[in-house]
Amino acid sequence: MDKTLPDLAAAVAGIEDGMTVMIGGFGGSGAPIELIHALIDRFRATGHPKDLTVVNNNAGNGHVGLAALIEQGMVRKLICSFPRSADPRVFTELYLAGKIELELVPQGTLAERIRAGGAGIPAFYTPTSYGTDLAKGKPVEEFDGRPYVRERWLKADVALIKAETGDTLGNLTYRMAARNFAPLMAMAAARTVVQVSHLVAPGGIDPEAVITPGIFVQGVVEVPHPAQEEDLNRANAVYPEVAQ
Amino acid sequence: MDKTLPDLAAAVAGIEDGMTVMIGGFGGSGAPIELIHALIDRFRATGHPKDLTVVNNNAGNGHVGLAALIEQGMVRKLICSFPRSADPRVFTELYLAGKIELELVPQGTLAERIRAGGAGIPAFYTPTSYGTDLAKGKPVEEFDGRPYVRERWLKADVALIKAETGDTLGNLTYRMAARNFAPLMAMAAARTVVQVSHLVAPGGIDPEAVITPGIFVQGVVEVPHPAQEEDLNRANAVYPEVAQ
Amino acid sequence: MTKLSSTQIAWRAAQDIADGAYVNLGIGFPEMVAKFQPPGRQAIFHTENGILGFGEAPAAGAEDWDLINAGKKAVTLKPGTAFFHHADSFAMVRGGHLDVAILGAYQVAQNGDLANWSTGPKGVPAVGGAMDLVHGAKRVAVITEHVTKDGKPKLLDACTLPLTGVGCVTRVYTSLAVVDIQDGHFVLREKLPQISLDELQSLTGATLHLDGAVADLIVPEL
């Protein structure tokens, strides 16, 4: 019953070519930098995984984290709401060159589709995007005289998320707005792997304070003092570091 | 911006004949006994409100709380999943006499319909109830080869709920499994009135610990040491007390 | 007739629950399954009203009525318990996150249909979370007497009572046997050694298929 993983390599071991991977974070807040970099390490050592479909709110910033994953050529398709950032060059150049696919989803619809995937709701209706290009090809139906667009659930093979405190059963708390998509992605992925800043024994988290109950978590790895994407970018960090 | 209400009478003042009222609680846990009894007091003094549609998981137990509200004849229709309890006589007798309507909803569908009402989702699909009497007349559609039933959102004019700690902005925490439907009902009602055991100033609740953010709450009234329905029933309590 | 007690049926069902499994037990009789976890295994119990990983019943008088299960019985905290609201609770159910749900039954059909919520149009209908559980948990099992109080089969070719769910049950633990449901058939896995196959078939409302050896259903005195 102990869901603790020995290290980051073990945490990203189950991710295979072609999988859909949800990655927590809104911009840099909540981005599981160490898990992403471990996945890059594996790719550089083995050539896998590649052809990933990645679900994230954004498309990376600078040359670390998600941007680095994209820069390595590991991502075939991105599902996101806002592929812009302070430095979106990595994604932008690949996208304009036709080398990466983009499925653009309104942010609230993205969140709700992920929740629906986790909650066993295959489809739902939302007013969002009605009458816009992003509703093209989607069924529309009126309820109480107002038109709504039907959206489908979104699931993943794996979710990589960052939490603040986790116990060995997978119960999680988050830190401020780093929470964002992580609790939803944990629900929607067949396998959710979490980097926690503090790993504690069961009982180490107040049952009232649990945000993600352990049932949604399959693996926990402790990463004390995780890097903050924003700090890395302000220091012009690049991953992997360029050999001198 | 202060949402504090002076007393229980003020808390239930806005509830009118024919309204839909969501009442928190799963059995006795989370039942806002004092708010319900205040509503009964108003009805006995003024003859209003009546013809209410009440949404609750159950149909009351004994002769206090929701059972007492029903016993007073204030409820025209009940929407619930499980109209049974240790002592369900009040509802049972009225129901079998054809004096109260029942809309029976599977518990998870009830929860999701209420959440949908709060989240602006007019309809969603669920596998629950497919092929059963409770799906009769509802649209069915296949997704990925599996049949699902379409369910509509559920909203209310007023929600009456119980919370543990509330601040004057309406941020709430709950106590253990008394949480149940309350956070959902708070979202789905046009006006949510909360009895809190502890009223604190803004800042008195850790922002990470807030379960219901204040945006979902319109009024807060402090009721220290609220009655527990189960305790009342074990003491064979009746509301209002019979005059000697 | 020799048959297992309810306690013994619950014991047998408990043997198939893996260590670390997330389990929902229906209210009433199925709640008993929690008492018989095999040594070295610890399941994590879910209750519809928003608790995961709760502990057993408190001593009489020590109840906290905000800490109850779906049957409104008092439970206790354990290290690792989590609270959540009803929509999250049924996201766990409907979203396929539970490993096992164990429910009672009025009737089970050979195609996996379950009837356990209504005995017909009279009386007050009540469904609770049963219709959600049968379409949510990865494995839906039933524990039940093999026949009704007046001796009629509960395992049938088709349910006659209102359905809880369609094609949802995959294993039935009865007072006489363990029966799987596969490809629209009952497949007998275990039976009490004291009862003959013919006798068991005569108490069952649809053909019991065989698929390999039938094991003896051996349960300790409890």
Added chain:
Amino acid sequence: MTKLSSTQIAWRAAQDIADGAYVNLGIGFPEMVAKFQPPGRQAIFHTENGILGFGEAPAAGAEDWDLINAGKKAVTLKPGTAFFHHADSFAMVRGGHLDVAILGAYQVAQNGDLANWSTGPKGVPAVGGAMDLVHGAKRVAVITEHVTKDGKPKLLDACTLPLTGVGCVTRVYTSLAVVDIQDGHFVLREKLPQISLDELQSLTGATLHLDGAVADLIVPEL
């Protein structure tokens, strides 16, 4: 030409926000509205990424990058702040719980259509939360220059750019005027006293209707 600065447009929009209102400000220019709450009024600001009731920007160097708004700018805690996940955040939006959303615009049409997310097929499209906000908040207002950088009207009979939402905007605060959208028409409420009605009309891509007196748009130097 005399016109309001962005800061002044933001100030004007802020005057219409009631005490205690729940408000979402679009990223960029609309964020400025928060600075100009009239004395005695305190709105509660919502940001898509899961904070309600946050405070203003911290001093440089005091940022916590887990405490940011939807524009990824650092904010601060205030007494009464609450955190929540993205689905709850957009339940607030889509469920009609916000009193006001104030957004920027490329174009606004007289029927309330808004275009503010895409300037066409070239480049990288990005939508964020705009399409959710326009169908969620009780009141959707726009703040914008009255005309584009090259002098073309932004208030039009119909949008030519890809839509963010249909019939969603009810008030537009521009660098020259305050315009309501009612029954498929622009209705002029306020204009800079220095500009004539004819001149304003010539800078507007659809008829400005009058419905009672047009007030002077008076904004302090800021």
